[in-house]
Amino acid sequence: MSTSRTGSPTPADTSGAAAQYAVGPAQSVDRRSATQGESVAASRHWWDAEADDYYEEHREVLGDAELMWGPEGIYESDLGLLGDVAGQDVLEFGAGAAQGSRWCARTGARAVATDISSAMLTRGRALDTDPQTGAPAYVQCDATRLPFGDTTFDIVFSAYGALPFVADSEGLLQEVARVLRPGGRLVFSVSHPIRWTLPDVPGEAGLTVRHSYFDRNAYVEADAAGAATYVEHHRTMGDRVREIVAAGLRLTDLVEPQWPEGATHEWGGWSRLRGRLVPGTAIFVCRRDP
Secondary structure: OOOOOOOOOOHHHOOOHHHHHOOOOOOEEEEEOOOHHHHHHHHHHHHHHHHHHHHHHHHHHHOOOOOEEEOOOEEHHHHOOOOOOOOOEEEEOOOOOOHHHHHHHHOOOEEEEEEOOHHHHHHHHHHOOOHHHOOOEEEEOOOOOOOOOOOOEEEEEEEOOOHHHOOOHHHHHHHHHHHEEEEEEEEEEEEOHHHHHOOOOOOHHHHOOOOOOOOOOEEEEEOOOOOEEEEEOOOOHHHHHHHHHHOOOEEEEEEOOOOOOOOOOOEOOEOHHHHOOOOOEEEEEEEOOO
16 A cells, blocks of 8 residues: 655645655655656656655554555455455555555455555565465556456455556546456545645644645655656546546445544554544545446
């Protein structure tokens, strides 16, 4: 699972989340257009560099073999959004270290984990220590160009993977629909679009609207030469629904999980304070009609 930094500070406020999570010297932070090519290159570089530290920082909540839908600590074992995965062909795109795919494999699925970052997949393979408990197959690829035949999978899912980090999210969903069998299910989670308006900090400062919800410019961190090192793209709730429909899929549910009772952890800008007031995650449940 990869999580985004939606609502990170503008160039005038780089002392917050952007500086905290930067990999290497981010010389500028901006909201601007970003192409598919530079988004892909930035994501590959970012997650290759971040893989080990990300795992160590978030392991306590993320786990090694759990499908966690959002930093709140909301799990598939609680929500059951994928249905019964046993005996099903399951694809996870933007899998990170494949915790979700590992959970599916141990629940009886034939699971494939894909990610653009080889370092994240290497981290995933290192977690497959017990072959008796099930492990996914691994494929490194760009999620907008899946190397699988048409109608290959019964279930496709992603927890904060790929979609926020590509310019062509509509094309990505069309590619997912292509590999999904008729009657199959797609479930994906992203930062709730309302988070784009807020600074990405867990305290009171993260509750004040600073950005326009309707600004579709990407959040871009760049190095001294101006090359993008981290790119995240914003879509409104309506944008997501239209992309789903354009891909030939049917939206069957939209889950906005509340902060779990008793959970006191923080994860970047996610916290109990914010999570009890505004949604942090949006989970889209879709079908490809027969």
